[in-house]
Amino acid sequence: MHCPLNGPRNISEFICYGEFHNHPDPDKTSDKDWAEYVWLANNAAGVVREWWCHTPTNYWFIAERNTVTDEILRTYPSEDLRPSEELRS
Amino acid sequence: MVLALLKYGLSRRYPVREEIPRTPDLKNHYDVVIIGGGGHGVSLAYHLATKHGITNIAILEKGYLGGGNTARNTTVIRSNYITSQSIKFYAASMRLYESLANELDYNLMYSRRGQLTLSHSDGVSRALRLRADSGTFLGERNEILDRQQIKELVPSLNLDIEGRPILKGLWHPDAATARHDAVAWGYAIRACDRGVELHQKTQVTGLTVDRNKVTEVQTNRGNVSAGAVVQCVAGHSSVVAAMAGLRLPIRSFPLQAMVTHPVKPFLNPMVSSTALHCYISQSARGELVIGGGSDPYELYNTRSTLDMKESLAASALEMFPFIGDLKILRQWAGITDMTPDYSPVMGRSPLDNYWLDAGWGTWGFKSTPASGFYLAQAMAEDRVPEMIQPFRLDRFDTFDLVNEMGATAASH
Numbered sequence: 001m002h003c004p005l006n007g008p009r010n011i012s013e014f015i016c017y018g019e020f021h022n023h024p025d026p027d028k029t030s031d032k033d034w035a036e037y038v039w040l041a042n043n044a045a046g047v048v049r050e051w052w053c054h055t056p057t058n059y060w061f062i063a064e065r066n067t068v069t070d071e072i073l074r075t076y077p078s079e080d081l082r083p084s085e086e087l088r089s
Numbered sequence: 090m091v092l093a094l095l096k097y098g099l100s101r102r103y104p105v106r107e108e109i110p111r112t113p114d115l116k117n118h119y120d121v122v123i124i125g126g127g128g129h130g131v132s133l134a135y136h137l138a139t140k141h142g143i144t145n146i147a148i149l150e151k152g153y154l155g156g157g158n159t160a161r162n163t164t165v166i167r168s169n170y171i172t173s174q175s176i177k178f179y180a181a182s183m184r185l186y187e188s189l190a191n192e193l194d195y196n197l198m199y200s201r202r203g204q205l206t207l208s209h210s211d212g213v214s215r216a217l218r219l220r221a222d223s224g225t226f227l228g229e230r231n232e233i234l235d236r237q238q239i240k241e242l243v244p245s246l247n248l249d250i251e252g253r254p255i256l257k258g259l260w261h262p263d264a265a266t267a268r269h270d271a272v273a274w275g276y277a278i279r280a281c282d283r284g285v286e287l288h289q290k291t292q293v294t295g296l297t298v299d300r301n302k303v304t305e306v307q308t309n310r311g312n313v314s315a316g317a318v319v320q321c322v323a324g325h326s327s328v329v330a331a332m333a334g335l336r337l338p339i340r341s342f343p344l345q346a347m348v349t350h351p352v353k354p355f356l357n358p359m360v361s362s363t364a365l366h367c368y369i370s371q372s373a374r375g376e377l378v379i380g381g382g383s384d385p386y387e388l389y390n391t392r393s394t395l396d397m398k399e400s401l402a403a404s405a406l407e408m409f410p411f412i413g414d415l416k417i418l419r420q421w422a423g424i425t426d427m428t429p430d431y432s433p434v435m436g437r438s439p440l441d442n443y444w445l446d447a448g449w450g451t452w453g454f455k456s457t458p459a460s461g462f463y464l465a466q467a468m469a470e471d472r473v474p475e476m477i478q479p480f481r482l483d484r485f486d487t488f489d490l491v492n493e494m495g496a497t498a499a500s501h
Binding site: 038 | 325327328331336337338339340341385386387388389390392396429485486487488
C-alpha cells in the first residue's frame with residue numbers, strides 16, 4: 001500500500017478503520033438514526049472510501065479500494081477528501 | 090458383474106434416477122422465493138415443505154447447489170457458546186444434526202468427535218470456565234480439563250508451546266463434523282421430492298419494492314412475483330439486502346483455510362485455540378483441515394494470501410510440531426458476514442414480506458438445520474418463535490446485543 005506520508009509499505013503495517021462516513025451531531029439525531037450510524041454499514045461490493053492508518057507512524061489517511069478485485073486505487077491525506085465526489089474505479 | 094456393467098453401461102435409462110431435478114422453467118408466481126441455494130436456503134425449503142405443507146417454492150441460486158460458502162466452511166458442529174440465547178439455538182441445531190441422516194435418508198458422514206478448545210492464559214481459562222458452566226447450566230455437556238487430562242485425550246498435542254503453554258482445555262464431547270456438500274444435497278433432494286423447484290444458474294439481479302413489499306424478483310432468466318421472499322445468501326447479504334433498499338449491520342471478510350495431504354488417523358477430537366487463531370481437525374479421508382485465518386480488511390474476494398497461510402501453518406505447528414513435513418494440498422477462502430455482536434440477523438426485515446437469514450459469520454454450517462427449522466416456522470405462522478427472537482434485526486435499535494465475541498478460534 002502506498003502511504004501518503006511514508007511511500008510504499010508492506011500491507012501488514014496498516015490497519016483498516018472502515019468506511020468513511022459523516023459523523024452525525026448526537027444532539028440533533030434521533031435514537032433510531034444514531035443506532036443506524038453506530039451499527040449499520042454499506043459493506044459495498046465495489047469501490048469504497050475508507051480510513052486507514054500506518055501503525056508505525058500512526059499516520060491516518062484515506063484509501064479508495066475495490067472490495068471485489070482487492071486493488072488499492074488511491075491513497076491521500078484526509079485534507080484532500082471530497083466526500084461528495086463520485087467514487088471511480 | 091460384467092454382464093450387469095454392460096447392461097447398465099449401454100442402457101439409455103441409466104442412471105435410473107436423477108436425485109436433483111434439472112432446473113425447470115420459471116413460473117410467474119411462487120408462494121415463497123428463496124434467494125440462495127446453499128445449505129440454509131435448501132434447509133428452509135425442506136422445512137417449509139415437510140413441516141408446513143408449503144411447496145410452491147422456488148430456490149434461486151446464481152451458481153450451483155451448495156457451491157458458495159456451504160462448500161467453503163470447515164464443518165464444525167457444536168454448542169459451546171457464551172450467551173444462553175446462542176447455546177439454546179446451537180444445541181437445537183446439534184440435536185437436529187444428530188438424527189438428520191436418518192431423517193433425510195442420506196449419508197451425511199456425521200461423526201461425533203468432540204471439540205477441545207485450548208487456553209494459554211488465566212484470562213482465557215476463566216472465559217472457558219464461563220462457557221463450560223453456561224452450557225452445563227442449559228444441559229449441554231462441557232467440562233474443563235487440566236493438562237494431564239488433555240495429554241490423555243490428545244497425546245500428540247504439544248502442551249509446552251514456548252511463551253504460550255497450554256493451561257486448560259474446554260472439552261465439548263458432543264461436538265461433531267459432517268460432510269457439508271451432503272447436507273446441502275440431502276436437504277435439496279428431499280425438498281425437491283415434495284415439489285420445491287431448485288433453479289440453478291439463476292441470479293437475482295434486482296428486487297421491486299412497492300408499498301413496503303417486495304412485489305417482484307428480477308433474475309437473469311425472467312421476473313417472478315412471490316408471496317414472501319427470503320434471502321439466504323451468506324457472503325453477499327449486504328449486496329442482496331441493498332436490492333431491497335435495506336442496510337444491514339454486516340461487514341464481510343474472507344476467512345482462509347487449508348488442508349494437508351492425507352495421513353493415517355491420529356487426531357480424533359477437533360482441536361481449537363483462540364489465542365493462536367487456529368483450529369485443526371482430521372477429516373475422514375485423513376487430511377488435516379486447518380482453519381481460522383480472517384483477513385484484516387473487508388473484501389468480497391476469495392483469493393488466498395501467503396501471509397495468512399504462513400500464520401495458520403505456524404499456529405498449527407506450535408500445536409503439532411511433527412506435521413512440519415506435510416504438504417498443503419488445497420487452500421481456499423469463504424466470505425464471512427460479520428455482525429457487531431457476532432450473532433446472526435434472522436427473521437423479519439423492515440419490509441412486510443421480506444425475510445432475512447444473514448450475518449452468520451463463521452457459524453453458518455452448524456446452524457443449517459435449526460435456521461431452516463425456525464425460520465420456516467416463523468414464515469409459515471407469521472410469528473417469530475421465541476428461539477430466534479434474540480437474533481432479530483431491530484435488536485440493534487435498542488442496543489440489545491447477543492455478544493458472542495471470542496466464542497470461536499477464528500481470528501476476528
